[in-house]
Amino acid sequence: MEGGNVRKFAVIIPSLLSLSFGGHSSQSYVIDTPSLKYFKASDYSQSSSCLIVNMPNLEEADISLSRSPDVKKLLEPFTYVKRLSLNLFYNNAEVVYGDDIVFNGLEHLKFRIGDTKWSKSLLWLLKSSPKLREFEFEVYQGDTSVCWKELVYVPQCLLSSLETFMWACNNPTTEERDLATYILRNSCRLRTARFWIGSWLDPQKKLEMKNELVLSSRGSTMCNLVFDNFD
Structure with a gap:
């Protein structure tokens, strides 16, 4: 369903089993769907408030937001999800991320961002997803607040479960390149990096970056590098 002039709604x-909604004008909503398997939301309202509860059977969530003051709070209801696609076009980098939320079922994460301070949210998601197997990272522009080169703590998913890494950037910054080499260096079970x-x-x-990736250290001896659109 689309937002239109709807100010409040409850589901x-x-x-x-499946729920999709989006719009620019909805102010608040309540969602209580214990059997839900698929959830998609595109909510661009600057002042919307929401209450999402009781989704223990959720398998896939696709969330797109242009204004989200607290990514951690936003994702609290989705701890059971297996596949998560998160599209952020605005993010408050000052949010304090703790260890109180764990995505124990999350196996596939697609993290797509635009003009945003993205790195704290991403680091928190990686730390909170101990069984992650596939990670897609796509960025168009933005800055960062985490220095990947200086990180000492390595998320558990990189050490024990991540097998596939996909990285896409239009015009990579130093920080985005550092993320790529960080994943390669610390992922012990990685099989494919595209x-x-x-x-x-x-x-x-392009050639310089390709050489940098080829020569970078790898945590997995099985990792195969694939380069698309580098020629």
Whole structure:
């Protein structure tokens, strides 16, 4: 359903399996769907408030937000999800992330960001997802607040479960390149790392980056590097 002029709505359906909604004007909503397996939300309201409870059977969630003051609070109801696609186009980097939320079922994470301070949210998600097997990272522009080179703590998923890493950037910054080498260096069970870069980037810079990735240290001897659009 689309937001339109709707200001408030509630979805309380015990048997519901799939729910999608989006819009610009909804101010508040309540969702109580214990059988839900698929959830998709595109909520661009600057002042919306929500209450989402009781989704123990959730398998997949696709969330797109242009304004989210607290990513941690936003994702609290989704601890059971197996596949999460998170599209952030605004993020408050000052949020304090703790260890009180764990995504024990999360196996696939797609993290897509635009003009945002993204790295604290991503680091928290990696730390909170001990069974993550597939990680997709896609960025268009933004800055960072975590220095990947200086991190001492390595998320458990990199040490024991991550097998596939996909990285896509139009015009990679130093921080985004550092994330790529950090994943390669610390992922002990990684099998495939696929890299894509914007077609308009200078060919020489592409070659330099490709060489940097090829020569970077790897935590897994089984890791195969695949380069798309680097020629």
